[in-house]
Amino acid sequence: MSVAWSSLTFTPPLEALQELAASWGWLLREPFMPVLFSSLGDVFIEPDSGGVWWLNTGIAELTQVADSVEHFESLLKSELADEWFLPNLVEQLHAAGKVPGPGECYTFVTMPIFREGKYEVDNINPVPAREHYGLTGSMHKRLRELVDGAHVQVKVATS
Numbered sequence: 001m002s003v004a005w006s007s008l009t010f011t012p013p014l015e016a017l018q019e020l021a022a023s024w025g026w027l028l029r030e031p032f033m034p035v036l037f038s039s040l041g042d043v044f045i046e047p048d049s050g051g052v053w054w055l056n057t058g059i060a061e062l063t064q065v066a067d068s069v070e071h072f073e074s075l076l077k078s079e080l081a082d083e084w085f086l087p088n089l090v091e092q093l094h095a096a097g098k099v100p101g102p103g104e105c106y107t108f109v110t111m112p113i114f115r116e117g118k119y120e121v122d123n124i125n126p127v128p129a130r131e132h133y134g135l136t137g138s139m140h141k142r143l144r145e146l147v148d149g150a151h152v153q154v155k156v157a158t159s
Contacts, residue, residue: 016129023137060140100126
């Protein structure tokens with residue numbers, strides 16, 4: 001079984017886009033246009049300043065991945081798409097019966113910013129996109145405030 005491109009992306013409803021802007025506004029500080037939404041809850045955006053940026057909602061990381069939308073579209077045909085969309089993991093999730101419905105994406109039981117948060121089937125479930133953006137954005141904001149306020153250094157675990 002190989003997973004189709006339509007299973008790696010999704011279209012969120014308007015209320016999910018509003019929640020994304022509200023809950024992630026602390027990190028997405030300038031106006032942006034969404035370019036593409038990963039079924040794993042990540043977002044590729046084009047800010048007014050240009051380029052395409054990847055918001056990894058699991059670890060609250062914003063990374064420029066392309067100079068333009070056209071450049072980004074060409075990169076979607078490269079091996080980088082496997083890193084961004086994790087098709088093997090999505091295939092495993094589908095095989096386990098975890099298939100998001102319309103307006104849903106995946107979210108983590110324990111986010112990958114924590115040591116126990118793994119990119120594994122048992123740690124990921126489909127939820128309404130509005131819920132995913134609200135929970136991840138507000139949790140990362142609170143964590144960042146705690147870390148910044150306490151001057152604690154956190155090492156982010158990756159898998």
